[in-house]
Amino acid sequence: MAQNFKGRGAPGRKWILTAPALTIILAAAAGPLLIVVVYSFLTPGAYGGVTWKFSWDSWVKVLFERDLFSDELTLATSNLTIFARSIWLALVTTIITLLAGFPTAYFIATRPRTRRDLWLLLITIPFWTNLVIRTFAIQDIIRQEGLLNTALIKLGMVSEPLQILYTDTAVLIGMVYVYLPLMVLPVYASLEKLDSRLLEAASDLYARPRSVLWNVILPSSRSGLIAGSTLVFIPAISTYVTPIMLGGGKRLMMGNYIELLFGQGKDWPYGSAVSIVLMTIVMAALLIYARAGGPKGGAHG
Amino acid sequence: MKLHSIALATLAFAASTTIASAEGKLSIYNWGNYTSPELITKFEKEYDVDVTITDFDSNDTALAKIRQGYTGFDVVVPSQSFMPIYIGEGLIAETNPGQMENGKNIADDWANPDFDPGRKYSVPWLWYTSGVTVNTENYDGDVNTWGLVLDPPESLKGKINIVPEMNDIMYAAIRYSGGEWCSNDKALLKKVHTLLKDAKQYWASIDYSGIEKIGTGDIAASLDWSGSALKRRLGNPKIAFGFPKEGFTYGSDNIVVLKDAPNMENAKLFQNFLMDPENAALNSAYTRYPAAIEGAEDFYPDDMKGAPELSIPAAVRGNGELLRLCDPETTALYGRIWLDIQK
Incomplete structure (x- = not known):
């Protein structure tokens, strides 16, 4: 490959041509990240900020916590709980959106060509409004005197209003609602390309509907499923608004924790270190994506 | 050729707008939903000043931003517990509001507080x-x-x-x-x-x-x-x-003038303006918090007069x-x- 490129022109030229883009990427993406990395090795300043004194403390604090009163070092279980909770909620969100998004996408992809656009338009409607406003709307649905509880009581299904607001269930409802379109769209894109003659052929060869689904439809929409899962998982793990507004801010996710460390915690280096941990998790997810699905990878051929 | 003239016209336009809006400005950095629009309109009319308001959501956010250096803001409204940091780090200007024309109106309880003895820097915005x-x-x-x-x-x-x-x-x-x-x-x-x-x-x-x-x-x-x-x-x-x-x-939130305020004179005018009981009451009517200005109660809306929450x-x-x-x-x-x- 490399030799082919060399044959086409001066090797320096493509560097010159890509230089503006590379500069922007370096300055706008890598630059701030570098500051975060550097800050994570500094000492917190009085009342926020940093002092330029090298220290490993923040990284030690990611894994170990000093007892508030005896100064004893123990494994930072509370940090690990927050990390685990974020990963868990993001995973469950991904799975639910997958289960709900795939049939939705399949439904749209099997509509007559002329009507698909309308269905797609409906899917994108939530994006027309700001996330905070949509979250407020969910609050109003699930609160004790909200739509849902009023309806359930009127129907005689429950006698006391259900406490949904300010629980993990509420956070999950919010996240699934917000991220569902991100799953539907890529899955739809891959299902739309599916050749319907393949399905007919499978049926002609006596495949039952279930095995058509497992052996034909799912494998060929694999890249869409993986792209959708990545698109959902990455923003879900760093969710910030939902845990506060629907979860009540009692059970933090990583995004909230980082905000807290920079704000009231007044420990910027520690906040930077936790940010890098979050980024590492996201990178790991992306790597899995690149290995498993990618646009071209995969064992199926 | 055509492109050239468009560029020139744009430049000329940009220049003219900067000149037109360079004077009579005031930029306020305050908590969200904490500034009475009527108060601002009144100030704008009285002094022919164009006011812009930017919100912050916590003392920490405000401090972090101001510490970075020039922000273009003229005045900021930190809580009193943060005042020692602002004064200690030399972030704000000594405008001596206590000596201003309306300085005598500050209520006795708030005229000489620990965090700003003699009111050298700050004017009480509201108290709580x-x-x-x-x-x-x-x-x-x-x-x-x-x-x-x-x-x-x-x-x-x-x-x-x-x-x-x-x-x-x-x-x-x-x-x-x-x-x-x-x-x-x-x-x-x-x-x-x-x-x-x-x-x-x-x-x-x-x-x-x-x-x-x-x-x-x-x-x-x-x-x-x-x-x-x-x-x-x-x-x-x-x-x-x-x-x-x-x-x-x-405690109280206090309005202070940043050391590098681009509109220093207007900022001082605003500090003085706020110490007028009628103006302070406008702010209270909007936020529902009591003013630390003597006589402001007289201008409160009826549902605030004698409210048990507002006086200890x-x-x-x-x-x-x-x-x-x-x-x-x-x-x-x-x-x-x-x-x-x-x-």
């Missing part, structure tokens, strides 16, 4: 008391105690909101445990830590907007401030505000103290305790 707001439909006992949110009665359990303000919640917990503010006594803080850890299971939320839900089925009590409590009561007469007998704080009853005055900032080590220690509770 921190306490507890309760829906008396859920609980009809004594409302004057932190116990409602820290060791709640059965009927309030699971319906409590705590505002994520470290100083307020730590103050409540320390006084409820019988300690003094800014104490770093390990035994006391251990007690405070346990108290908060046990209380957390009864909290529904740790969120500013939780206050607004008081009176709905989800929230029945909250750590709160006087003006906010008044707002709640005007919406629902069953809601009451308590001045905790274990000790409560009062003489009998419990001794239980209140001005909220002050502890030294960095103690603040950091409190911060770690509060962080640990929130995790």
Whole structure:
């Protein structure tokens, strides 16, 4: 490959041509990240900020916590709980959106060509409004005197209003609602390309509907499923608004924790270190994506 | 050729707009939803000044931004507990509002505060008391105690909101445990830590907007401030505000002028303007918090005159103290305790 490129022109030229883009990427993406990395090795300043004194403390604090009163070092279980909770909620969100998004996408992809656009338009409607406003709307649905509880009581299904607001269930409802379109769209894109003659052929060869689904439809929409899962998982793990507004801010996710460390915690280096941990998790997810699905990878051929 | 002339025209236009808007400006950096639009319109008309307002959501955010250097803001409204940092780090200008024309109007209680003796830098924006707001439909006992949110009665359990303000919640917990503010006594803080850890299971939320839900089925009590409590009561007469007998704080937000303010003169005019009782009352009418300006009460809307939330009853005055900032080590220690509770 490399030799082919060399044959086409001066090797320096493509560097010159890509230089503006590379500069922007370096300055706008890598630059701030570098500051975060550097800050994570500094000492917190009085009342926020940093002092330029090298220290490993923040990284030690990611894994170990000093007892508030005896100064004893123990494994930072509370940090690990927050990390685990974020990963868990993001995973469950991904799975639910997958289960709900795939049939939705399949439904749209099997509509007559002329009507698909309308269905797609409906899917994108939530994006027309700001996330905070949509979250407020969910609050109003699930609160004790909200739509849902009023309806359930009127129907005689429950006698006391259900406490949904300010629980993990509420956070999950919010996240699934917000991220569902991100799953539907890529899955739809891959299902739309599916050749319907393949399905007919499978049926002609006596495949039952279930095995058509497992052996034909799912494998060929694999890249869409993986792209959708990545698109959902990455923003879900760093969710910030939902845990506060629907979860009540009692059970933090990583995004909230980082905000807290920079704000009231007044420990910027520690906040930077936790940010890098979050980024590492996201990178790991992306790597899995690149290995498993990618646009071209995969064992199926 | 054509492109050239378009570029020239754009340049000329850009130049003309900068010139046109270069004078008569004031840029305010304040808490969200905390500036009366009528007050601003009045100031704009009176002095022919164009005012822009930018919001911040916490003292920490505001401080972090201002510490970075030139922001283009002229005035900022930090809480008094942050004033020593602003003064100590030389971020604000000594405008001597105490000596200004309206300086004499500052109420006696606020004319010579610890955080700014002689009012060399700041003008009180509004003042507040921190306490507890309760829906008396859920609980009809004594409302004057932190116990409602820290060791709640059965009927309030699971319906409590705590505002994520470290100083307020730590103050409540320390006084409820019988300690003094800014104490770093390990035994006391251990007690405070346990108290908060046990209380957390009864909290529904740790969120500013939780206050607004008081009176709905989800929230029945909250750590709160006087003006906010008044707002709640005007919406629902069953809601009451308590001045905790274990000790409560009062404090103020103060308007200061940044050292590098681009419109220094207008900023000073604004400080003076705010010390006029009628103008201060406009601000109070909007935010529902009391003004620290003598005579402003006369201009309050009727539903604010004599509101029990807004003045500390003489009998419990001794239980209140001005909220002050502890030294960095103690603040950091409190911060770690509060962080640990929130995790």
